[in-house]
Amino acid sequence: MSELLQAVLESKEKTDLRDFIDLLRREGSHRYLLRNDILNAFSSFCQDQEKSLDYPKTSALGRLIYYTQELILEYESLYLIVRPEIAKQESYRICDDFSVESLTRQELLDVRDRYVNHYNPEEGDVFEIDFQPFYDYSPIIKDSKNIGRGVDFLNRYMSSKLFQDPNQWLTAVYNFLSLHSYNGITLLINGRIQNQQQLSAQVKLALTFVNDLPHNKPYEDFRFDLQNMGFEPGWGNTARRIKESLEILDELIDSPDNKGLEAFLSRIPMIFKIVLVSVHGWFGQEGVLGRPDTGGQVVYVLDQARSLEKQLEEDIELAGLTSLGVKPKVLILSRLIPNNDGTRCNERLEKVHGTENGWILRVPFRENNPNVTQDWISRFEIWPYLETYAIDAEREICAELEGKPNLIIGNYSDGNLVAFLLARRLNVTQFNVAHALEKSKYLFSNLYWQDLEENYHFSIQFTADLIAMNAAQCIISSTYQEIVGRPDSVGQYESYQNFTMPDLYHVVNGIELFSPKFNVVPPGVNENIYFPYKNTEDRIPNRIEQVEELLFYKEDESQVFGKLDDPSKRPLFSMARLDRIKNLTGLVECFGRSPQLQEHCNLILIAGKLHVSETTDSEEKDEIEKMYRLIEEYNLQGKIRWLGVRLPKSDSGEVYRVIADHHGIFVQPALFEAFGLTILEAMISGLPTFGTQFGGPLEIIQDQVNGFYINPTNLEETAQKILDFVQKCDRNPELWGEISEKAMQRVYTSYTWKIHTTKLLSLARIYGFWNFTSQENREDMLRYIESLFYLIYKPRSQALLEQHQGR
Known part of the structure; x- marks a missing residue:
């Protein structure tokens, strides 16, 4: 039994636990609470019981509640899912007589199924997915603090x-x-x-x-x-x-x-040709900002491609291969979209700006129903086309590279699945980058997958995630907590350790978190575009004037909503696409609820779209409508500007700098942010930054030192934190400059693309050597993965394809 639970049951606080359970039952006998709900309920309990202020922190019950991640209340039982340590979970059933039983993972998954009325033992057991046996013969990290290294x-x-x-x-x-050669030239x-x-x-x-x-x-x-x-050379x-x-x-x-x-x-010349896979989005270099499913991923991959080519060129020169005509080539594999909507996404090949031999290679989906496949397809609907896409892409890649790539890096769930299919066929090292795993973003998305399937198709996506993450030789994460969270929160990959998809399958062991395949390699910032506002010699006066006009004064109903009554107020600024997770509407409500903040600041947002008619994305439509409602409800006319524009990248860098010229503040209010590229962009520009405490920003920002954490679900607290800083800056103007300087230093010392690509290529070489020398037999795991692909993924994606063909 957990020491935390035992300490409660063997003390007088056992009575408090009984009273707490009674309180929960009064609010409903059949409930499923996650950590935030549990803490709020316990806080209410302590107030009702008139407990001391330090009781939640010092009592045995308070400590147990703190480490409880989930609580399932049934009619005669209480189930606690306790996480006493990072990457370690324990489950217990507490009966009415306060006897305690430990639960196996299988039993816990049955409880979750029963909660949603999908537990039918008379019909036999549900299919179980268990990857643990395949990791039993691999090296395993012992200490959780070394996960990601x-x-x-x-x-x-x-x-x-x-x-x-x-x-x-x-x-x-x-x-x-x-082994080593290049286009027939023997090396080493x-x-x-x-x-x-x-x-x-x-x-x-x-x-x-x-x-x-x-x-x-x-x-x-x-x-x-x-x-x-x-x-030989090299x-x-x-x-x-x-x-x-x-x-x-x-x-x-x-x-x-x-x-x-x-x-x-690190000196062995073994990487020359790299494929970066980013399938689903509008992947182009102009006219894509703010479109659904694109955002930070496109910026990340383009910057990574440039930096990889530059680093490879440097490595090739140092290896003495330049005179032999050895040149690196980086391909970004994406989707060709015939109905390109004014972008270049209908072009097969497009050179990456700022590279000698970096290219966007676009491969179309096979036609099927042209009414679907000639248009952009949401990341939630893309699954039926990926297998044939990988077959077609293999041919195109090998033609462009005049051979096989040395490394394939997938991006996001669909790109990672395609990376697996390509790596399997070509026998090439596969790296994964998730950017964000949807399972963590949508609470209970696995438990209620059947209710969400029509819009999100999570049964296919979560299966694809399991396939790709276990197949990859290396998984690149931006932060430690992306893998295993923090002491008080579960990581994105950790959420795949065990879960149920009722009536479909149980995941008993979905991923080995202590595997050395996990590596934290944070991205950098494109320093040609994003640089400090103080670097006046690198700024173009004309562009500054244009951006200033756009942000504060321009009147154009097709692009701008709102005219500022007093443009001289300090600007609060945010830039993101309009979806629920990015939570720009939450920032508007936060601003609207604080008249004091409105007295000191204007709110300026760049959010891609202004009108419902401009988008086909249902979530974006809802957010647009909500934005207008909030502006009206809180009477924010004259205090807010909302720009529905797609900025060239060069202008987006200048936007941050112009806001910094006005001693503004950047606010990133996402409900969850896997990493936070916009935070890096704002900080390197010199903007004091307030970032969400949910996700990657916790590892970028050092609170009160070079930025500030906010809880975007607590609007009053967030408004007060921003207001406190603004008022301090009014009293002491040097404070803004001090935080600004430290923000810039933070990025330059830890988050540059040079640091990123040097580490990434080092990983590629070491994992390549490991795969060669260990002679580890991965074939058994890969065969198991293929079984999941053909028996679960493919039939479900085929059913979705039939829906598409009927449109």
Whole structure:
């Protein structure tokens, strides 16, 4: 039994627990409460019972309630799902006589099914999905604080295994070095080195040779000398660089250690061609801001593509491969949309701005019903087309790259599934990036999936998530809490550990959170577009004037709603698409409820759309209507400007800087934010930022140091926090500048694309080496994954396709 629960039952507080349960029962005998509901109910209980103010924190019952994530109340039983530690969950049944039973995961899933009246033991057991056996033979991280640092663990693990047997280690290195080539050009070693013993001897010979050369002597000047010793291009571009590489290898051969292994692998030229998969959105470089399903993902992938190409070019030059004509190529695989709505999304190939060899490759869905497939399709409806899309995309990718890619990186649920299908067919390393997992965004979405299926098709999406995350060799997350949350909240991936889809399947073990496949690699900011407002030499006066006019003065009913009575007030600014999770309407209500905030500030929003007629997205329509209602209800005319514009990226950077010129504030009020790119954009521009406490911003912002946390569900508290800061800035104008400066420093030291891509490519090399040397048999897991694909995913997506064909 949990120590938390035992402490209550063995003390006088057992009576308080009984009274608390009685209070819950008075409000309904059949209830399902999540953590926030539980805390609110317990707070009410403490007030009713006139408990001391510190009782929730100091009492045994208070501690139990704090760590309780879910509470299910049945007619004769209470079920507690307790999370005493990160990534660890325990479930208990408390009967009326206060006897306690521990529940297995299977029993807990049955309870959840029974709660929604979908438990029918007479009809047999429901299908169970269990991935745990496939992780039993893989290395597992022991300490939860090291989750998300998989590559560090894997590097140490590989080292300890390989270095135990020097002969095995030397054989692995020799065989690995023998693999590498580029378009038929042999790299690293040639046939003159015929075995692992000869490799060791020739390394020492080559070291003696390069040691006598001038450090800056170009590789081309002594290339043939090294070839005669058995060494092909790839070791370096100068005598110094080659000497350093060979010294690391020599040290590894004689006295191996994990740091030397990582340093050596970081120099191996093995990544030249990368495919980034982002299927569902309007993927273009202009005219996409604010469209449904696009937002931060398009910005992320485009910036990542540019940075990857730049880093690969640098690595290739340092490896001495430039003179051989070796060039990196980065493809962004997306969907070709014939009815392009004024974008370039109907073009097969589009060069990525700012790159030499980065391209958006668009592949169409097979036609089926043209009334559907020629138009944009929501991320919730896209599933029936992905298998055939992957087959068609494979052909297009191989044609563009003149061969296979070295790495495939999926983005979001659909892109990750396509990445799996491609990686499986091509036998290429697969990385996943989730951006956001819908299961965490929509409460009870798995439990009530049948009620939501018509609009969201979660049965297909959650199955796709399970397939892709288990198939991937590496999962890239932006934050630690994206994986396993915080002490008081469950992580996105953690929510896939066990859950029920009533009448469809039970997930007993959906993902191994302690697997070294998880790595935290936060994205960066495009510093060509987003940079400090103080950098006046990089700003264009004309553009500043245009953005100033747009934000504060322009009158155009097609683009702008609202005229400011006093444009000199400090601006509160936010920019996001209009959907429920981004919660711009919540910010409007927060502003509307605070007359004091209105006295000091104007509210300026860029939200993509102004009119219901401009969108086909039902959630966006609801938010537009709600926005107008709130403006009317709180009489905000003259105090708010709402811009329904699609800005070029260059202008979006200037928007933040113009707001900073006016000593404004950026507010990110999302109900949940997986990471928070707009927060980085605002902070690097110099804006003091208030970000949601639900999700990634908790790891970007250091509260009260370089920004502030807000609870967007508590409107009065949020308004008061912003007002307090504004009033302090009025009394002490230097305070705004101090927070502004610290915000900029935070981004430059932790969130640049250079940091991101250096780490990402290091991961690709190390996981590539691991897959080669471990000879881990993943085929059993992949066959199991394919079974889920063909037996669950495919029939359900086929049923959705039949609906589409009837439209």
